[in-house]
Amino acid sequence: MGYKRFIRKIAKFVLASQPDTFTKVEIAQIQYGGILKDKKIVITGGGSGLGYAMAEKFISEGAQVVISGRNQNRLEKAASELGINCRPVVFDVCEVEQISDFLESSRNALNGTIDCLVSNAGVSLHENHFSNVTVKGFDKQFNTNFRGGYFLGRGFLEMKLKEDNPEGNLLYITSETGNQCYDIPYGLTKSALNSLVGAFSRRVYKSGIRVNAIAPGVTLTDMVKEYADTSDGNLSRDSASGRTFLPEEISEVACFLISDAAKCISGEVIHCNAGNHLKTFWDRSNE
Numbered sequence: 001m002g003y004k005r006f007i008r009k010i011a012k013f014v015l016a017s018q019p020d021t022f023t024k025v026e027i028a029q030i031q032y033g034g035i036l037k038d039k040k041i042v043i044t045g046g047g048s049g050l051g052y053a054m055a056e057k058f059i060s061e062g063a064q065v066v067i068s069g070r071n072q073n074r075l076e077k078a079a080s081e082l083g084i085n086c087r088p089v090v091f092d093v094c095e096v097e098q099i100s101d102f103l104e105s106s107r108n109a110l111n112g113t114i115d116c117l118v119s120n121a122g123v124s125l126h127e128n129h130f131s132n133v134t135v136k137g138f139d140k141q142f143n144t145n146f147r148g149g150y151f152l153g154r155g156f157l158e159m160k161l162k163e164d165n166p167e168g169n170l171l172y173i174t175s176e177t178g179n180q181c182y183d184i185p186y187g188l189t190k191s192a193l194n195s196l197v198g199a200f201s202r203r204v205y206k207s208g209i210r211v212n213a214i215a216p217g218v219t220l221t222d223m224v225k226e227y228a229d230t231s232d233g234n235l236s237r238d239s240a241s242g243r244t245f246l247p248e249e250i251s252e253v254a255c256f257l258i259s260d261a262a263k264c265i266s267g268e269v270i271h272c273n274a275g276n277h278l279k280t281f282w283d284r285s286n287e
Contacts, residue, residue, distance in 0.1 A: 035259045037062035040110040045121030047074040053247035066106045093121045093148030099155040116169040117156040119149045124186040145189035167208040169258040174215045179277045201267030210266040217273025219245045
């Protein structure tokens with residue numbers, strides 16, 4: 001093949017391969033101590049447990065944080081421990097009619113903007129069997145975990161979409177139970193949230209907003225203290241990982257997900273449980 005003919009073939013191939021649209025992507029690299037610099041973040045259920053651990057991590061990476069919850073004394077104590085970059089706002093996620101007011105109060109506390117909402121508030125009654133589920137307990141868990149999470153997330157997205165540059169993050173804390181078959185309310189609420197994450201993401205990603213979820217395994221918080229006794233320092237647990245997880249571990253993943261370094265991740269449920277939700281071909285006797 002002649003030189004000129006070869007050049008023409010290459011040019012034809014290049015021209016035919018040009019896309020109809022052009023998208024520019026800026027890649028952010030993680031820099032220790034500043035991955036969330038100047039980010040304004042709201043965390044529901046932030047006065048203790050995983051919410052507190054996330055607030056501590058986010059602040060250490062340069063963010064300003066609002067923590068919310070129902071217990072004012074607990075919130076104020078947590079905020080004083082977390083320092084000047086943390087502000088408490090009392091709010092019950094079950095009061096969905098007050099969500100706009102809550103978001104506005106949080107935005108004011110963060111000097112006029114919210115970059116990220118972490119929907120973390122949740123409750124589990126640990127019924128263990130469907131015969132133990134009561135109507136009152138069912139409603140309490142669905143109202144807190146799903147109804148509250150749904151309308152809070154929707155309110156945040158609607159608020160962001162009104163902005164000229166609506167870049168931001170909505171992060172749900174769900175559970176490994178959301179990807180398993182469950183007949184008690186807690187797992188059912190988390191399964192619904194996992195579905196919501198993908199749908200919300202498809203609605204808003206092109207606008208600059210990302211929606212993801214973290215699905216932890218059993219994590220050492222007040223919610224699990226009744227059946228995960230670690231008073232002797234032993235984190236061992238009968239599961240795929242062989243142990244209970246720490247809130248600080250989950251916080252590291254959350255920090256990355258809401259950072260600009262994860263701009264290509266949206267609509268995902270990231271399991272932090274060493275694959276405990278996965279079905280494998282061997283039985284437990286071979287583990």
